Amino acid sequence: MSPEMRLEDYLDAEGNIEIPVGVTLTSFMDRHAEQSGEAPAYRYLDYERDCTVELSWSQMRTRLRAVSARLQQITDSGDRIAILAPQGVEYVVGFFAAIQAGGIAVPLFAPELPGHAERLDAVLGDAQPTVVLTTTAAAAAVRDFLRTIPRDRRPRMIAVDAVPDAVGEHFTPVHIDTDDIAYLQYTSGSTRTPAGVEITHRGAATNVVQMIESVGLDWNTRSVSWLPLFHDMGLLMIMFPALVGAHITLMSPVAFVRRPYRWIRELGASDAPTFAAAPNFAFELAAQRGRPPAGETLDLTNVAGLINGSEPVSMASVDAFVDAFAPYGLDPAAIKPSYGMAEATLFVSTTESGSAPKAVHLDRQALGGGDVVQVDADDPDAVISVSCGQIARSQWAVIVDPQTEAELPDGRVGEIWLHGDNIGRGYWNRADETELTFHNKLQSRLTDRSHAAGAAESALWLRTGDLGVYIDGQLHITGRVKDLVIVDGRNHYPQDIEATVSEASTAVRSGFVTAFSVPGVGREEVVIVAERAPGAGRADAAPIVEAIRAAVSRRHAIPLADIKLVAAGVIPRTTSGKLARRACRARYLDGTL
Structure with a gap:
């Protein structure tokens, strides 16, 4: 590995992404501390307490060793370690410490998140963690919640910020394989018990490289995020600096929703190339309420990429965002409609670097029958569809007839199937669901212009449940199979x-x-x-x-x-x-x- 991380470090002779043996999500923490020292690593803007909490790479290493050592005293390799903490640097420390200690991290949320106590109880029952990591401020609420769990399976609780630095002297490095499970990413679970996707170190590292290469980021790009840290997109944002040594500024989702300009202002707070990701509603909200107050300057010429994903992308929201912030130097091509899902770690596709978001107008009746017919924008039956761009390097996405499991040609709507090293290993303790979702075989491929070209004939495919279509080589998402x-x-x-x-x-x-x-x-x-x-x-x-x-x-x-x-x-x-x-x-x- 070179002293400075380069894309070439992760590519084989054919240009495919190949994570070097032994690389894990915490492999480079010590190296970042040695090379970057007091440079910022993770920074949290705490609007509730009106302060900024920042960890340098040296401080990050110290805190990781302390919490990891404490975990090693009471856990065994492979134990699940849940993080039930508020947004902040302590959450980041807890997540990576759980992994560095040899455990499997389970990123969750503090019990005070309204309306989700039932989900939290279901996830803890499924993952069976031996330890819960939280903070001193949230400890009382977490303790009360844990008391509802039967004593024989009640996990121990540790407040991350209460572990003294000196405990780190007892940390013992453990062998972690690149193909070991790093964490369980629990799906939204809107109508069923949430399922924990097994994300390996290889899968997560591959997906970070795919995102960097697809979005066109520099390895020193700073990032800004208000996304919940238990969410797949929020997690990928904090993995980016962990693997490449850049730094990230975090804030809470509530801070963004209350004042969207906080996010916008932070995007333009540095001359360094800046990257962020958010769901579509955030672009609409920022366009409505995120402009700078009178007399305040704002320069967004440094914004290198803004992923718009996690929910259907609206061209009206994108246009409103561009109209609001182009006067402040925002390049429309920086907005990148994208597609992803937890079972693929997250990132699947995005628009080409330097390309502004594009939409096509499709005939509603033909689309209902599974065909793509482009019409004029003023056609009374026109449906707008936004391109989610091209599939990431070393990942494959085919459009499949869910009944025959045969690949469909461009212009035909079908289920999206995915293959690549970034795909999760399966669902935790759910063999039948894993088989149905992750272990699918294409019954036939197209003989010409197949999107499965390059993937082995024996490849296993992830059945996403999403409907999509290729139009002019670009992936468009049309809906969910079960929601039709x-x-x-x-x-x-x-x-x-x-x-x-x-x-x-x-x-x-x-x-x-x-x-x-x-x-x-x-x-x-x-x-x-x-x-x-x-x-x-x-x-x-x-x-x-x-x-x-x-x-x-x-x-x-x-x-x-x-x-x-x-x-x-x-x-x-x-x-x-x-x-x-x-x-x-x-x-x-x-x-x-």
């Missing part, structure tokens, strides 16, 4: 119906709508649940419902069985903040919405 609304034999994409509802009335909170089908008499029927917009809490429901019904009938030619107008925040969400469509459907059906 099928009425009278015709397919309808719920996000398409939801967009129509959002536009139908100003009394509807834009983007906070779910559409799903329910059993009817001899057919499936469609139900809409929509949150009321600010200021529309007491508006008469009748004209709103009438406007929604008329718009959906006109554009989609489907009747609506029911329309529920609810208060803001009523539609259930995943822990990463996305609307949980299937959970909403379940609550509607059992009467608990």
Whole structure:
């Protein structure tokens, strides 16, 4: 390995990504400390306490050794170590210390996260951690929560910030194999018990290299993130500096939502190339409320890449963001609509470096039948689809007929299947689900222009459950297999119906709508649940419902069985903040919405 990390260190003779033997997520921590010393590593902007907490690489090594040594005193290799801590540098230390100690990290969240106690209990029951890492400030809430767990499987608790540095003298380096499990990434679990994806050191390291190479980042790029650290995208952000020695500035999701300008200001706070990632709603929110106050200067010419992923990308949100911040030097090509998922560690595809986001307009009727027909933007049946770009190096994505398991040609909609070293090993303690999701074989490939070219014939493929299509070599995401609304034999994409509802009335909170089908008499029927917009809490429901019904009938030619107008925040969400469509459907059906 060279003294300075280079992309070439991770490529074989054919140009494929190959992680060197022995590399783990904590391999380079000591080297960063020796080379960078007091240079910043992880920095947290604490808006609650109005202070900044920063760890240099030397301090990071000291804290990691101390917490790792403490864990080694009470755990065995391979034990699960859960992190139930608030956002901050202590969370980062806990995550990497769990791995460095020879354990399997389980990144979770503090119990005070509203509405998710049941999920936290389910995950702890599944992972069976022997230790929970938290902070002194959160210790009381975590202790109270752990008391609800039967004593025979109740984990011990350690406050990361209460472990003295001197304990690090007892740290003993352990052998960790590149193909060992580094952590369990639990899926959102909107309608079932969350499943823990087994992410190996090879998988995570491969995915970081894929992201760097695809986005076009320098190895010294600084990054900024408010993403929850238990979320797959938030985790990948903190792995980037761990592997390459760059530094990251963190803040809490609440700090961003309350004042989006905090994120925008930090993006432009340095002349160094800066990288960030966020879900689509963040771009829309920042465009609405994230401009600098009068008299404050802002320079975003340094922003090298802004991944827009984790939820469907809206071209309207991208355009609004560009309109808001191009006057401050933002390059539109810096915004990178992307596709990813926890089972692939995270990153799958993004737009080409230097290329601005692109969208095409597709015929709604043809798309419902699985075909792509491009139409003009003003076509009454036009559906906007945003390109998620090209697949990362050393990763394959094929569009498959889920019934025949045969590869489909470009222009045909099917299920996305993935293959590559970044793919998770399976689901923790779920052999049957692992077999169904991770161990699939392509029954046939295209003889010409196959997207499986280069992957072994014996390759195992991840069945994503996502629907997609290749258009002009670019991957477009069209929906989820299980979310398709099928009425009278015709397919309808719920996000398409939801967009129509959002536009139908100003009394509807834009983007906070779910559409799903329910059993009817001899057919499936469609139900809409929509949150009321600010200021529309007491508006008469009748004209709103009438406007929604008329718009959906006109554009989609489907009747609506029911329309529920609810208060803001009523539609259930995943822990990463996305609307949980299937959970909403379940609550509607059992009467608990």
